[in-house]
Amino acid sequence: MIVSKKDLPNFLDKLISEYQVFAPVRKDTFTVFKQICSGKDAVLAAGNTKLPVKELFFPQSEKLYSYSVTEAGAKLEATLDDQQKIVFGVRPCDAKSLVLLDHVFNNDKYQDPYYLTRRENTILVGIGCNSPASTCFCTSVNGGPFDTNGLDILLVDTGDAYVVEVVSDKGKALAEKAGFAAASDADQAAAAKAKEDAVVTCQVNLDGLKAKLDVNFYDPIWDKIHEKCLGCGACTYLCPTCHCFDIVDDAVDCNGCRVRNWDSCAFPLFTLHGSGHNPRTSNKERYRNRIMHKFKYFVDNNNEIACVGCGRCIKNCPVNMDIRVVLEDVRGSEARLDS
Amino acid sequence: MQKLAAQIKDAAKKLLEDKKVDLVVGFAEGSLPLRGTPLFARTPEEAEKLTWSRGCENNLANYLRKREGKVAVVAKGCDARSIVALVKENQINRDNLYIIGVPCTGMIDRKKVEKLLEGREVLAIEDIGDAVVLKGKDFSETVALADLMHNSCLDCRYGNPVLYDELVGELLPEKGEDDFAEIKAFEAKTTAERRAYLAQEFSKCIRCYACRNACPVCYCTECFVDCTTPEWIGKSAADVQDNILFQAVRVFHSAGRCADCGACERACPMGINLRLLTRKLVKDVKELFNAEAGVNLDDKAALASFTADDPEPFLVKE
Numbered sequence: 001m002i003v004s005k006k007d008l009p010n011f012l013d014k015l016i017s018e019y020q021v022f023a024p025v026r027k028d029t030f031t032v033f034k035q036i037c038s039g040k041d042a043v044l045a046a047g048n049t050k051l052p053v054k055e056l057f058f059p060q061s062e063k064l065y066s067y068s069v070t071e072a073g074a075k076l077e078a079t080l081d082d083q084q085k086i087v088f089g090v091r092p093c094d095a096k097s098l099v100l101l102d103h104v105f106n107n108d109k110y111q112d113p114y115y116l117t118r119r120e121n122t123i124l125v126g127i128g129c130n131s132p133a134s135t136c137f138c139t140s141v142n143g144g145p146f147d148t149n150g151l152d153i154l155l156v157d158t159g160d161a162y163v164v165e166v167v168s169d170k171g172k173a174l175a176e177k178a179g180f181a182a183a184s185d186a187d188q189a190a191a192a193k194a195k196e197d198a199v200v201t202c203q204v205n206l207d208g209l210k211a212k213l214d215v216n217f218y219d220p221i222w223d224k225i226h227e228k229c230l231g232c233g234a235c236t237y238l239c240p241t242c243h244c245f246d247i248v249d250d251a252v253d254c255n256g257c258r259v260r261n262w263d264s265c266a267f268p269l270f271t272l273h274g275s276g277h278n279p280r281t282s283n284k285e286r287y288r289n290r291i292m293h294k295f296k297y298f299v300d301n302n303n304e305i306a307c308v309g310c311g312r313c314i315k316n317c318p319v320n321m322d323i324r325v326v327l328e329d330v331r332g333s334e335a336r337l338d339s
Numbered sequence: 340m341q342k343l344a345a346q347i348k349d350a351a352k353k354l355l356e357d358k359k360v361d362l363v364v365g366f367a368e369g370s371l372p373l374r375g376t377p378l379f380a381r382t383p384e385e386a387e388k389l390t391w392s393r394g395c396e397n398n399l400a401n402y403l404r405k406r407e408g409k410v411a412v413v414a415k416g417c418d419a420r421s422i423v424a425l426v427k428e429n430q431i432n433r434d435n436l437y438i439i440g441v442p443c444t445g446m447i448d449r450k451k452v453e454k455l456l457e458g459r460e461v462l463a464i465e466d467i468g469d470a471v472v473l474k475g476k477d478f479s480e481t482v483a484l485a486d487l488m489h490n491s492c493l494d495c496r497y498g499n500p501v502l503y504d505e506l507v508g509e510l511l512p513e514k515g516e517d518d519f520a521e522i523k524a525f526e527a528k529t530t531a532e533r534r535a536y537l538a539q540e541f542s543k544c545i546r547c548y549a550c551r552n553a554c555p556v557c558y559c560t561e562c563f564v565d566c567t568t569p570e571w572i573g574k575s576a577a578d579v580q581d582n583i584l585f586q587a588v589r590v591f592h593s594a595g596r597c598a599d600c601g602a603c604e605r606a607c608p609m610g611i612n613l614r615l616l617t618r619k620l621v622k623d624v625k626e627l628f629n630a631e632a633g634v635n636l637d638d639k640a641a642l643a644s645f646t647a648d649d650p651e652p653f654l655v656k657e
C-alpha cells in the first residue's frame with residue numbers, strides 16, 4: 001500500500017476525528033511528540049524527537065490517584081487514560097524501546113495498569129530512517145533503521161510518497177480502514193532501494209562486553225570512567241529505555257495526589273534509604289549503575305540490552321560523555337576475573 | 340588553536356613529569372564535531388590527549404572543589420573567574436592549584452549550529468580563524484564565528500584569565516563595558532509579557548538539573564529541590580511554576596557569585612534561555628553593589644560582606 005505525501009495531512013485529519021493523534025511537531029530547534037489537531041503539523045523528516053516516545057506511555061509526571069481524607073473516611077480516585085490513540089512517526093529505535101519497557105511494566109510479578117492501558121489502546125505508526133544520524137547505532141543493538149519490532153505499521157519514505165508496510169493486526173485494521181492505494185512494483189522497488197541506501201555508519205562493538213561486566217563491578221576502571229560526568233538527568237531522561245521513577249505525594253493538608261515522576265540513577269537521591277544510608281554514595285557507583293543496568297542487569301533479567309542506539313544521550317550530554325566511548329573503554333579494559 | 344593545544348600539552352606534561360601536580364584537568368578531543376570533553380590526566384602519557392579548540396566550552400572550575408593533592412587546570416577566562424569566586428568561598432585551596440591560563444576568544448554554540456542547519460547534520464567543523472566551515476553529507480557552509488559563538492562569549496569581557504600561574508598564548512585586547520542590552524529590553528516589558536515569556540521558556544524544562552550540576556558555584560550538599568522534608572518545591576516537571584521557582588531560587592543563590600560563564604545554559608539539553616535570569620542578577624549586583632564575581636582575589640564577595648555605612652539601615656542597629 002502507499003500514501004502520497006500530499007495526501008498524508010488529509011489522512012491524518014481523518015484519523016484525528018476518531019483518535020487522539022500524536023506526532024512529532026517542531027519546538028524551537030527540535031521536535032517533540034505532541035497531540036496534533038491538524039495533519040499539517042506533523043513533522044516526519046526531522047530525525048528523532050528530542051524526548052523519546054516513552055513519555056506518551058510513561059509520562060515524566062503522572063498522577064496515579066488523588067485522595068482526600070475527611071472525618072467520614074478516606075476517598076481515593078484513580079483514572080486510567082484509555083483514550084484511543086495513534087502515535088505517528090515513531091522511529092524504529094523508539095518503537096523497540098517500548099518492547100523493552102514492556103518487560104518492566106508487564107511481567108509475571110507486576111502489571112502496571114497506567115502504562116498497559118495506554119499501550120493497549122495505542123496504534124504505533126513508524127517511519128523508517130532513510131538517513132540515520134552519525135550518532136545512531138541501532139544496528140549494533142539488534143535494531144535497524146527499518147526494523148518493525150514494536151510497530152503496527154511502518155512507513156518507508158520513497159520521495160513523494162510513503163510505502164505502507166503492515167506489521168500487526170492492529171496495523172492491518174487501520175490500513176484497511178484508511179483505504180490506502182495499492183503500491184505498484186515500482187513503489188515497492190523504491191522502498192527497497194531506500195532501505196538499501198540507509199546506512200548506519202556507526203558500529204559499536206559489544207563483543208565480550210557482557211562477560212566483562214559480569215565480573216568487573218569492583219574494577220578500578222569505574223574510578224576513571226565517571227570522572228567528568230556531572231550526575232545530571234539529561235541522559236536518563238532523554239533515554240527511551242530508562243524507566244526509573246519515584247513516587248511522591250503532592251498534598252495540601254488532607255487533600256492531594258500521588259504522583260509518579262521520572263527518576264534517574266545519576267541523582268544522589270536515587271536509592272537513598274530512609275535511614276540515610278545510600279548504597280550508591282558517589283557518582284562512580286551511580287554511573288556504573290547506568291552502564292550495568294543497560295548492558296548487564298537488564299540482559300540478565302530479560303535477555304535484551306536496554307539500549308536501542310538512538311544516540312540521544314550522546315548528543316545531549318553536557319560534557320560529551322559518549323556511551324560508545326565508555327563501552328569501548330570498559331570492553332577494552334583488562335579483564336579482572338579475580339575482582 | 341593548534342599552537343595553543345601544543346603549549347597546553349607541554350605545560351601539563353612538564354608539571355606531571357616534575358611531579359609538581361598529581362592531576363591536570365583540561366580538555367581532550369571529544370566524540371562529536373569540534374567538541375572538547377573534560378580530561379583528567381595523571382601521567383604525562385595521559386596528558387598527550389590534551390587539546391584546545393573552540394569546543395572546549397565546559398567550565399572546568401566545576402571539577403576543582405575540595406580536591407585532594409596538587410591539581411593543575413587549563414582555565415579560559417570564565418573558568419578563571421569561577422576559580423577566583425570558589426577560592427573566596429574556601430572551596431578551592433589556591434596553594435594547591437596551578438592555573439594554566441588560556442586567553443579565550445569564544446567558544447562555539449552547538450545549538451546555534453543546529454539551528455542554522457535546520458535539521459541537516461553536521462559531520463565536521465573546521466575552524467578557519469574568524470569563520471568556521473560546517474560540513475555535512477551534501478553541504479559545506481562557511482559561517483562567521485560571531486554568528487555561532489555562545490552568547491556568553493559574545494558578552495564576555497574577561498577572555499583573559501584574571502588569575503594564572505602560567506599563561507599560554509597572547510593576552511587579548513580589552514573589550515568595552517557590557518551593556519546588558521537584552522536584559523534591559525526584557526525589564527522594559529510589562530509584567531504580563533515577562534510572565535508569558537518565562538512560562539513559555541520553562542515549559543520546556545525537564546528538571547534534569549544539568550544547569551545546576553554544570554554550574555561551578557552550585558555545590559550545596561543537599562540542593563533545596565532535592566530536599567523532601569520539608570518539600571520546598573514540587574518535584575514534577577509538569578508544573579511550569581515549579582520549574583520557574585527552581586530557577587529563581589537557583590539564580591538568587593548564585594547572585595554575586597555567578598561569573599556569567601554560561602555553563603548552565605550550555606548544559607541545558609532543552610535550549611532554555613537561562614542567562615536571561617542569571618544575567619539579570621549579574622546586572623543587579625553590578626548596579627547595586629558595584630561588584631562583579633571573581634574578577635580579583637581581593638574584593639569581598641558582594642553578598643557575603645557588609646559595611647557600617649551601608650545605605651540600607653536595617654543592617655546596622657544604632
Ligand code: SF4
Nearest residue numbers: 229230232235317321
Ligand atoms: S553522562 Fe552526561 S548527561 Fe549523563 S549524567 Fe553524566 S553529565 Fe549528565
Ligand code: SF4
Nearest residue numbers: 239307308310311313
Ligand atoms: S543509552 Fe543512549 S543511545 Fe542507548 S537508548 Fe538510551 S539514549 Fe539511546
Ligand code: SF4
Nearest residue numbers: 242243244265290293
Ligand atoms: S540506567 Fe539508571 S535511570 Fe536508567 S533505567 Fe537503569 S537504573 Fe534507571
Ligand code: SF4
Nearest residue numbers: 554597598600601603
Ligand atoms: S549560574 Fe550559570 S552563568 Fe552563573 S556561574 Fe553558574 S553556570 Fe555560570
Ligand code: SF4
Nearest residue numbers: 544545547548550607
Ligand atoms: S538544564 Fe534545562 S531542562 Fe534541565 S533542569 Fe536546567 S533548565 Fe531545566
